[in-house]
Amino acid sequence: MNVAIMGYGVVGSGVAEVLKKNHDSIEKKSTLGSLDLKYILDIRDFSGDVNEKIMIKDFNIILNDDTVGIVVETMGGLHPAYEYVRSCLKAGKSVVSSNKELVAAKGYELLSIAEEKNVNFLFEASVGGGIPIIRPLSQCLAANEIVEVKGILNGTTNFILTKMINDGMSFDEALKTAQENGYAEKDPTADVEGFDACRKICILASLIYGKHVYPENVYTEGITKISLSDVEYARAWGGVIKLIGRAKKLGENKISAIVSPAFVPRTSQLAYVDDVFNAILVSGDSTGDVVFYGRGAGKLPTASAVVADVIDCARHTSKKRFFGWGDAVPDYVIDHLDAETSFYIRAEAENPDEALTAARKIFGEIVVLSRTGAPKNEIAFTTTTAVERELRTKLETLYMINPLSVIRIIKD
Amino acid sequence: MNVAIMGYGVVGSGVAEVLKKNHDSIEKKSTLGSLDLKYILDIRDFSGDVNEKIMIKDFNIILNDDTVGIVVETMGGLHPAYEYVRSCLKAGKSVVSSNKELVAAKGYELLSIAEEKNVNFLFEASVGGGIPIIRPLSQCLAANEIVEVKGILNGTTNFILTKMINDGMSFDEALKTAQENGYAEKDPTADVEGFDACRKICILASLIYGKHVYPENVYTEGITKISLSDVEYARAWGGVIKLIGRAKKLGENKISAIVSPAFVPRTSQLAYVDDVFNAILVSGDSTGDVVFYGRGAGKLPTASAVVADVIDCARHTSKKRFFGWGDAVPDYVIDHLDAETSFYIRAEAENPDEALTAARKIFGEIVVLSRTGAPKNEIAFTTTTAVERELRTKLETLYMINPLSVIRIIKD
Numbered sequence: 019m020n021v022a023i024m025g026y027g028v029v030g031s032g033v034a035e036v037l038k039k040n041h042d043s044i045e046k047k048s049t050l051g052s053l054d055l056k057y058i059l060d061i062r063d064f065s066g067d068v069n070e071k072i073m074i075k076d077f078n079i080i081l082n083d084d085t086v087g088i089v090v091e092t093m094g095g096l097h098p099a100y101e102y103v104r105s106c107l108k109a110g111k112s113v114v115s116s117n118k119e120l121v122a123a124k125g126y127e128l129l130s131i132a133e134e135k136n137v138n139f140l141f142e143a144s145v146g147g148g149i150p151i152i153r154p155l156s157q158c159l160a161a162n163e164i165v166e167v168k169g170i171l172n173g174t175t176n177f178i179l180t181k182m183i184n185d186g187m188s189f190d191e192a193l194k195t196a197q198e199n200g201y202a203e204k205d206p207t208a209d210v211e212g213f214d215a216c217r218k219i220c221i222l223a224s225l226i227y228g229k230h231v232y233p234e235n236v237y238t239e240g241i242t243k244i245s246l247s248d249v250e251y252a253r254a255w256g257g258v259i260k261l262i263g264r265a266k267k268l269g270e271n272k273i274s275a276i277v278s279p280a281f282v283p284r285t286s287q288l289a290y291v292d293d294v295f296n297a298i299l300v301s302g303d304s305t306g307d308v309v310f311y312g313r314g315a316g317k318l319p320t321a322s323a324v325v326a327d328v329i330d331c332a333r334h335t336s337k338k339r340f341f342g343w344g345d346a347v348p349d350y351v352i353d354h355l356d357a358e359t360s361f362y363i364r365a366e367a368e369n370p371d372e373a374l375t376a377a378r379k380i381f382g383e384i385v386v387l388s389r390t391g392a393p394k395n396e397i398a399f400t401t402t403t404a405v406e407r408e409l410r411t412k413l414e415t416l417y418m419i420n421p422l423s424v425i426r427i428i429k430d
Numbered sequence: 431m432n433v434a435i436m437g438y439g440v441v442g443s444g445v446a447e448v449l450k451k452n453h454d455s456i457e458k459k460s461t462l463g464s465l466d467l468k469y470i471l472d473i474r475d476f477s478g479d480v481n482e483k484i485m486i487k488d489f490n491i492i493l494n495d496d497t498v499g500i501v502v503e504t505m506g507g508l509h510p511a512y513e514y515v516r517s518c519l520k521a522g523k524s525v526v527s528s529n530k531e532l533v534a535a536k537g538y539e540l541l542s543i544a545e546e547k548n549v550n551f552l553f554e555a556s557v558g559g560g561i562p563i564i565r566p567l568s569q570c571l572a573a574n575e576i577v578e579v580k581g582i583l584n585g586t587t588n589f590i591l592t593k594m595i596n597d598g599m600s601f602d603e604a605l606k607t608a609q610e611n612g613y614a615e616k617d618p619t620a621d622v623e624g625f626d627a628c629r630k631i632c633i634l635a636s637l638i639y640g641k642h643v644y645p646e647n648v649y650t651e652g653i654t655k656i657s658l659s660d661v662e663y664a665r666a667w668g669g670v671i672k673l674i675g676r677a678k679k680l681g682e683n684k685i686s687a688i689v690s691p692a693f694v695p696r697t698s699q700l701a702y703v704d705d706v707f708n709a710i711l712v713s714g715d716s717t718g719d720v721v722f723y724g725r726g727a728g729k730l731p732t733a734s735a736v737v738a739d740v741i742d743c744a745r746h747t748s749k750k751r752f753f754g755w756g757d758a759v760p761d762y763v764i765d766h767l768d769a770e771t772s773f774y775i776r777a778e779a780e781n782p783d784e785a786l787t788a789a790r791k792i793f794g795e796i797v798v799l800s801r802t803g804a805p806k807n808e809i810a811f812t813t814t815t816a817v818e819r820e821l822r823t824k825l826e827t828l829y830m831i832n833p834l835s836v837i838r839i840i841k842d
Contacts, residue, residue: 036716046754148716154562154565157562158735159738160456160738161736161737161740287702302560302734304730305560305725305734305735306724307724308725310720310722310723312717312720313718313720318717321716323717325573328573330572
C-alpha cells in the first residue's frame, strides 16, 4: 500500500522523515507487505530536497491513484485541507490528520463520511502532539464515564507562563523569548489568545461526550493580560497560573467547556508541567485521575503520532476505528457565566481595609493574599465557589475597588 | 457474546460491577448486539452476593460453553491461572488478564497460542492498573524506537516512601500505615522487596523490545533498607527516593533492566508522583519523553482497564491485536553490574575528613552532602557515572568507611 502526504511543512516533512527512518519496523508493524511513501503534495518548490522526486503540485494525482490507500493531511488551515480530505475519504482512502482546526470544525462530518465509506479518519496528532491521548480516550478508558477533562493544551503559552513564573519575565519579554526559540509564531494570536487550546478542548470534548462541540461555542480567554503581580499572588496562594482548557459533563445533554488562565494548586499534577510540555488530566468514574504528559508540539513528536495513525490505518484496512462522535446539538455547551467557579481578584482600592471589609460583606468568605512589594493601594483575594454570573454581579457592586485581574481557580 | 470472569476477588468483583453499571454504553462500544456476563468462577462461597446466581465452581463449564467468547482472568498467581488461560485460548476464546505474575512468566507462550488461534490475549490492567500504558506503547508510540522506559510501578512502596519523605515516618511506621489503609498486604514482601515492580518492568520490556524478559533475569532491590537519613540526603541533593523499574535498549540484542530504589531529581516528572499513584516515563526517539500517570491499583481503576480490554476483544472477534513480543533469547539482559550508574553513598567513618579525601582520591569527583542532625561520624556523597562493578570495587577499597547505604542515582 502507498501513502501520500499533503503539506510539506514542519509536521509533513517530519512524517516523511519518520516513515523513511523507521521504514522497516513500520512496515512490519503495519502487517502489510509494503507501506511506501509515494507522493508529497505541496504548492511550494522544494528543489534539491531529499524528497524532490516524489513532490507533486496536483492534488488529483493522489485522488486518482488507487494504490494510495492512506493520505496524510499536514497542511493546516481549513481550506483547502477540508475539501481535499473530504474528497479522499469519499474516494475510499483513509486519512490521517494533524490539523486541529480541521478536526475541531469538521470532525463529525469527516468521521461520518469515513464511516459510510468504511475507511478510517484518524487524528491522534491533532491534540497533544506526540502524547497519546485520542486513542487512550477512545479505547483504554472506554469502560469509564469521563467526568471531566482538563489540560495544558498549548506549549507556546505554557512556555511563556513558565518564563514568567520561574524567571520573573514580563509577558512581553517571555513572548519574545518564545519567538526567538521558535516556540511562538511571528503572529502569536492563535496561541496567546487561547484559540489553539480551544480547538483542542473541542476535539477532546466531542470525542468524550459524543456530540460535536464547535470552537465558537466555547468561551476562550488568553494569557495576554496576566501580570507578574498575578504570578506572585498565585505563588502566595500555593499554586501557579496555567492556561487550562476544560470540559465537564453536567447532565445527559449539557456540558461546560472553557479555555482560560487559571490558578492551579501545587497539589495538582498540572502545576508541574513546565516549558513547552503539555498535559491532559482525565477524570474517569472508575479509573480516577489519569494524566498524559509530553511534548505537545514539535516536528518529530507530532510526526510520530501521525505515523502511528498511519500504521493503525494499514492494520485496519477493512475495518474502521470506532469513535462515538455524533452531530452537534443546540444549547449543549452552557454559557460560561452559568458555570460554577471561584475567583482570584486583584484590584486597586483607595482604602484597602475598607475595600476588603466590603468584599467580605458582599462575597461572604474571602481569602486575602499578599505579596512583597505590592503598592499600598493594591488588594488581592480569592472568593468561594458560586455561579460565575453571580460572582460578576457581586464584583460590580463592589464599587470601592477597581479590578485589575480576575482569574478563575481550579481545585486539584 | 458472553463473558466469564475467573476469580471473584477485588479486581474480579470490580469487573462485574463495571460491566453491570455501564452495561449499555459498553455493549454499544463493543459493536456487538449483546455483551453479557454469564459466569463467575470462584472456589469460595458467595452466598447472598449480588452475583450469586451466576457463580460457578467448575472451570469446565466456561471452557465448554461456546457462547462464552471472552474470559476475564483475575485470579492472580501462576497456578491454576496459567492452565485455565491456556485452555481458554486453545479453545478459541479471547482472554483478558490483570495478572502480572502470569503475563511476566508466560506472556510469550500465551500470546503465541492466541496468535495461532486467531484470538486476543490482552493485559492492559497488568501494568499500571487503570493507567493506559500497554495499548499506547504498542499502538500510539508504534512509530518510535523506544530508548528507555522507567517508572514508579508499585503503589504500596510509593505510598510508604511518600510517608517517609513528607511525614518523616520510619519505614516500619509507614508500612504499618499502608497496611492500616489497605494499601499493603499482611505479608508485604512482594511489594516492598520489589518483586511486583519487577514483573511489571518485565512486561513493559518484553512489549517494547520484542523479546520475553523473565523476572529472574532482572536484578531487583526493595526499599526495606531505606532510612530517614537517606531521605534527608536525597532532599539535600535536590530530589526524592523512589522505587524505580527501568529498562533500556543497549544494542540490537542487549538491554539493561533493573528494579531498585533511586535518587530522582526534582527536574524529573517522576519526583512529583506521590502516595499510591504510579507513573511511567517512556522515552521515544521521535516523541521524546511521554509520561503516563494515575492510580496503579485499586478495584475500579484496574477493573475499568480490564473492561476496556473486553470491549477491544469484542470489537476484534476475528482479528487479533498485534504485539511484537517474541521468545526470550539468552544473555539478553545484561548483568546489572555491567550497567552504568552513579551512586549515593552514606557511611560511617571514624575520621570523616580523611575518609572524604580518600573517597575523592578513589572515585575522582564526588559531591559531598550534608544534613542537619547527622552524627559526627557520618559522611554522604555522590559519585560520577561509571560501570557499577567498577564503582563497587572502588567502594571496597575505601577501607576507611563502613557503608550504610548505597543508592543508585537517576538523571532526569
